[in-house]
Amino acid sequence: MASSSHSPWTIKRESATDSPAIAHVHTWLREFNWDANPTFMMLATQDESFSQSLVLLARDNDKLVGGLIGEKVLAWLRISIMAVDPAYRGRGVGTSLLLDAEQRARQMGCQYLYADTMQYQAPQFYTKRGFQIAGQIANWDSHGHTKFFLTKELYCPSTAPSRLSMTGFMATFGYVTRIS
Numbered sequence: 727m728a729s730s731s732h733s734p735w736t737i738k739r740e741s742a743t744d745s746p747a748i749a750h751v752h753t754w755l756r757e758f759n760w761d762a763n764p765t766f767m768m769l770a771t772q773d774e775s776f777s778q779s780l781v782l783l784a785r786d787n788d789k790l791v792g793g794l795i796g797e798k799v800l801a802w803l804r805i806s807i808m809a810v811d812p813a814y815r816g817r818g819v820g821t822s823l824l825l826d827a828e829q830r831a832r833q834m835g836c837q838y839l840y841a842d843t844m845q846y847q848a849p850q851f852y853t854k855r856g857f858q859i860a861g862q863i864a865n866w867d868s869h870g871h872t873k874f875f876l877t878k879e880l881y882c883p884s885t886a887p888s889r890l891s892m893t894g895f896m897a898t899f900g901y902v903t904r905i906s
Contacts (some may be wrong), residue, residue, distance in 0.1 A: 769800070776800065778834060784819050784825055786809075792819040794827050803831035803843040808848075818846075824855060832880055839878040845871045852876045 740747060760767045769776050777799050784792035792810040796803050796890065805827065810819045831839060841857065843849050844866065857876040866873035 737797075776832075778828065780903055782823055785813075785816070793821055794823040796827060798831065798834045798836055800817065800837065801837040803827065803834070803836045803839050804817060805839065808841075820851060828880060837880055839880060840876070842873060842875045844873055849874045849876070852878075857906075 756767075779795060780794070780796040780798060780803065782794040783790060790811070791814040793808070795807040796805045796806060798804075805824075809821060810822060810823075827838065839857070839876075843852065843853055849859070852874075853876070855878075857878045859874055860877045861875040863873045865871070
């Protein structure tokens with residue numbers, strides 16, 4: 727798409743995701759983040775415990791019946807995927823996975839859980855288990871379905887919980903894995 731006649735620059739779509747120009751954009755953001763939040767950036771780049779994966783699999787004897795994939799970043803455990811074999815849905819597999827994830831999150835030093843889910847997936851599953859809807863985007867899939875962002879505060883006897891807003895969470899956690 728051509729730029730408007732009111733601006734002195736041109737804007738073009740870049741198709742190569744490994745172009746030097748894209749590396750510059752990443753560098754500008756990284757430098758800005760270092761200036762704005764050096765403590766976070768120090769953790770993100772130098773602390774091996776900054777980000778840790780969590781993968782839980784539920785089995786009925788040898789049969790895989792469910793799984794949860796998450797990642798710990800700072801005080802948060804983000805549940806990115808949780809799914810249960812259709813033949814085992816409604817039998818407590820998802821609840822067992824979530825309870826196990828909560829216990830492990832506490833052991834990892836997490837104070838909060840985060841999940842996102844579509845309207846047709848599992849928002850009620852999460853809210854019935856203590857999650858709060860922290861935000862939502864209508865028509866996320868361009869077919870009229872809402873995407874929900876949910877959080878849950880974990881109460882850990884060894885840590886004094888502090889409140890974090892979803893805005894603060896998204897600004898620092900976003901979908902960041904490891905920043906180099």
